[in-house]
Amino acid sequence: MEVLSGRRQPVPPIWMMRQAGRYLPEYREVRAKAGGFLELCFTPEFAAEVTLQPIRRFNFDAAIIFSDILVIPYALGRSVRFEVGEGPRLDPLDTREKVETLAQRADFSKLEPVYEALRRVRRELDARIALIGFCGAPWTVATYMVAGQGTPDQALARMMAYRHPDAFSKIIDVLVANSIQYLLGQLKAGADVLQIFDTWAGALPPRQFERWSIEPTRRIVEGVRKVVPDAKIIGFPRGAGALLPAYVSATGVDAVSIDWAAEPSLIRERVQSRVAIQGNLDPLALIAGGAALDQAVDDVLANYADGRLIFNLGHGIQPETPITHVEQMLKRVRAYKG
């Protein structure tokens, strides 16, 4: 929270994307009890528990609510299934005719369990630890809605955006409006910070990035701040590269998450000069461990810790990551003398 409010910390705060996850035995235990992935998201007791697990184990500086970016399509009445080892499956929204049938407003009662999980976590969480709520950015959520699943290069959604921009706009508009409500609901339930995940932003050419990533995110930030003027928001247009400065100026986010391929001098001079940076350790370095991990941690600190930095990964932690490597990273970050 300090970093997001403009105050650099001598030791950067740290958390990890997907920190509540399969690399933890205690997570796997709860997951087995819950049954399916959506059951885990939508059972407040379980969702709160797995959200708190990495805090207890590692004493991270932030907790992120355990949920998924596809809960919005789910609340819009789309069929959303998570099949083991397959990733998400939705009923594809791949024609103009189908887009016409899309509900305008989500059934927010379906998201009540997420709010309840947030309330539970906030009650149990030390006040100095930030609780992060989140949603997917409309572009990224739309890529799954259009294709009905994850796709290489997000080709189906990009194609609809080229061929039928009006139909595609309708999907985006519905996602913008409902994401604003959803994020406001999360703030009300106890979230201190919000993150907007645009995982597939990097697939867009500049004109499309402006239209489908920047502009919808800007509207969400504006919509949330209309109700909660001091809402703290982190954007993550993954793979945006040299388009990041434009994203930061236009959207008004307080921080951006950066991926592991980001170029340090551009980030420092044209991004970190204006907002806080979150990132960007390569999750594979965390799996590798040893000297490679030490060097990767040192690189992140050398590149960004002179400015406002929230130490994090460049993408989510992977299931095969050894817990001892997470401890090695934490120790090294917390020993940083800035």
Place this chain on the structure above:
Amino acid sequence: MEVLSGRRQPVPPIWMMRQAGRYLPEYREVRAKAGGFLELCFTPEFAAEVTLQPIRRFNFDAAIIFSDILVIPYALGRSVRFEVGEGPRLDPLDTREKVETLAQRADFSKLEPVYEALRRVRRELDARIALIGFCGAPWTVATYMVAGQGTPDQALARMMAYRHPDAFSKIIDVLVANSIQYLLGQLKAGADVLQIFDTWAGALPPRQFERWSIEPTRRIVEGVRKVVPDAKIIGFPRGAGALLPAYVSATGVDAVSIDWAAEPSLIRERVQSRVAIQGNLDPLALIAGGAALDQAVDDVLANYADGRLIFNLGHGIQPETPITHVEQMLKRVRAYKG
């Protein structure tokens, strides 16, 4: 050739990556005759024929020899198979022990059919049309050699590079040395220009990008120019984003190919100011056609045609692309008034 020698052309020259390919019925016919993909690459008559087909049909300003980046592992004695609808399969080189068994020198007699195809094409090709030879960059070729196939995020090769940098260096060194010989062989056989494809460069963090993409490419450029001082070389570190200026300064290439997500002002100010640019139409815009294609073509021209530009795609043309859309693009580019 003019553009690569530093002279901007009023109408940018144009060709397409993977222009000899499945979107052309005449290609599919030869492919069926040849049988397998490697048979097509290694039968000079067929390889020359499919290389020339897009020139006859579209009168492009350059022909690129029909071949594959995996012919180097093949000549190194690795098993390389192309299974229909599956992509390439190799015997994985995924342990330090296996790396010890890697041959130091390719059997260049296996690549003689590529040279013969180049000689045939050069004989039949109008003198004003450039003939492009190519190889894969060591990093990208190594990602296939280590994993034995294409992989999301190139995780296996990145992991070997983190855990066993010495073993990984051995693969890279072998690829550097043999790529130099292979490129020199292509020049001798009639190639006017060389392109080095680093398709997976974008997966690398900055330190690894410097070590595994820039440095091996620099050594290849240097090695080729030691024998052919005025060799014209195009680099394509796909996804390099803001790392492109460093790539250009360090490698000494005459041009870089840029992907469709490149940010125009960075490219103009820090890349095109020093070398020629090749790119960067989104291949999906070419499938979409219509107004979306016109706008995408106009964006490339508006962004880059004031400087040295070779009009191209941001990645290879896809099989489902309608031929009429290629014609639409060509007409629009050639009508450009610069």
